[in-house]
Amino acid sequence: MSNARNIASIAGEDVLNASNEIVPVYACRAWVNFNGTDAFSPNPSTSAIRDYGNVSSIFQNGTGEYTVNFEIPMPDANYVLTSSSNDSNSDRGFHVITIDYDESGVGTAPSTTSVKIINRVASSQTFSSTPLDCLNAMVAIFR
Amino acid sequence: MKLAIFPNEETISVLVPAPNCGLTLEQICAKDVPTGVKYKIIDSSELPADREFRNAWDYDFTNSYDGVGV
Numbered sequence: 001m002s003n004a005r006n007i008a009s010i011a012g013e014d015v016l017n018a019s020n021e022i023v024p025v026y027a028c029r030a031w032v033n034f035n036g037t038d039a040f041s042p043n044p045s046t047s048a049i050r051d052y053g054n055v056s057s058i059f060q061n062g063t064g065e066y067t068v069n070f071e072i073p074m075p076d077a078n079y080v081l082t083s084s085s086n087d088s089n090s091d092r093g094f095h096v097i098t099i100d101y102d103e104s105g106v107g108t109a110p111s112t113t114s115v116k117i118i119n120r121v122a123s124s125q126t127f128s129s130t131p132l133d134c135l136n137a138m139v140a141i142f143r
Numbered sequence: 144m145k146l147a148i149f150p151n152e153e154t155i156s157v158l159v160p161a162p163n164c165g166l167t168l169e170q171i172c173a174k175d176v177p178t179g180v181k182y183k184i185i186d187s188s189e190l191p192a193d194r195e196f197r198n199a200w201d202y203d204f205t206n207s208y209d210g211v212g213v
Contacts, residue, residue, distance in 0.1 A: 034159075047144060048159045056164055057175045059156040062198045067156070069175040071164060114175070133194075 029079065030054040030070050031140040036085075036119060037133045064119040064131025065100065068139055073112040079143035081110070085119050085134040095134050096122040115141070146190070147172045149182040149212070154198045157190070158182070169210065176212030184209045 017023045032052040049058060059067035083097035100116040101107035108116040119134045145168055147158040160171045168184060176182045181204040191200060 032161075047162050049161050052161050052164075055161050056166060057158050057160045057171050059151075059158050059175075061151050061156045062154050063194075069171075071161070071166070 026142055028053070029074060029141045029143050030068070031138075032058065032068055033136070033138045034058055034066075035135060036060065036064070036066060036137045037135050061116070062131065064133050065116070066119070066137065067108075067114050067116045068141075069114045070112075070141075074141070074143055075112070076143075077110045077112055079110070079141050081115060081117070082140050082142065083117070084136070084138045086136050087121070087132065087134055094122055095119050095132070097134075097137065097139065144187045145184055146187050147176070147182045147184050147209075148202060149176050149180050150202070150204055155200050155202055172210055173213045176210075178212050180212045181208035182210055182212060183207060 015023055015025055030053060032055045033050040034052075035048045035050065048060075049055070054071050055068060056071040057069045059069070061067060081097075081099060085095040085097050087095060097117050097119050099107075099110055100118050101109045110116075117139065118131050119137060120129060121132055146160075147168065148155045149158070150156075158172060158175060160166075160168050164171070166174070172182050172184070183202065183204060
């Protein structure tokens with residue numbers, strides 16, 4: 001609970017649960033909404049980053065592989081990443097973003113300054129382990 | 144739009160700066176590009192138009208770079 005911020009101390013109002021108990025609030029520490037497809041191609045009309053909070057840049061490391069860099073580092077690397085993504089086809093196919101790291105140590109472990117992610121197709125009919133660019137990548141970090 | 148590229152395993156990474164974040168592109172590159180890795184600032188128009196072989200993109204940073212990640 002050491003990192004919890006109680007809204008009561010911020011806005012002068014209590015946040016109550018169903019039992020009328022004051023509950024801690026854990027704010028989003030970083031977030032970004034970006035285009036992982038043609039925004040990285042020549043002459044994009046706008047930045048690939050549509051909007052963000054506490055993000056200094058993103059890398060496109062290869063097809064469907066990205067790194068989100070934090071402007072202000074996290075207190076440690078034990079944060080939670082939640083995300084949403086889809087492709088640019090008319091079916092708006094469901095994708096899934098995961099961190100690029102496994103228990104054998106392959107990949108890049110999340111750090112206090114950045115997190116590397118991979119986007120893959122995960123529709124009901126198709127799953128592909130091959131990384132794929134996504135039109136809408138939305139990532140949020142909680143700690 | 145200005146971007147930065149740097150070597151990443153067998154391909155190159157493209158750095159897209161967060162717009163209006165209060166840091167210059169050079170400051171972002173110094174902070175976010177991996178330590179000791181050379182980077183080159185380019186215009187987005189210099190990127191290949193064909194993304195079919197995206198993971199085969201290559202660039203010779205030996206004598207052509209604008210800084211090194213700190």
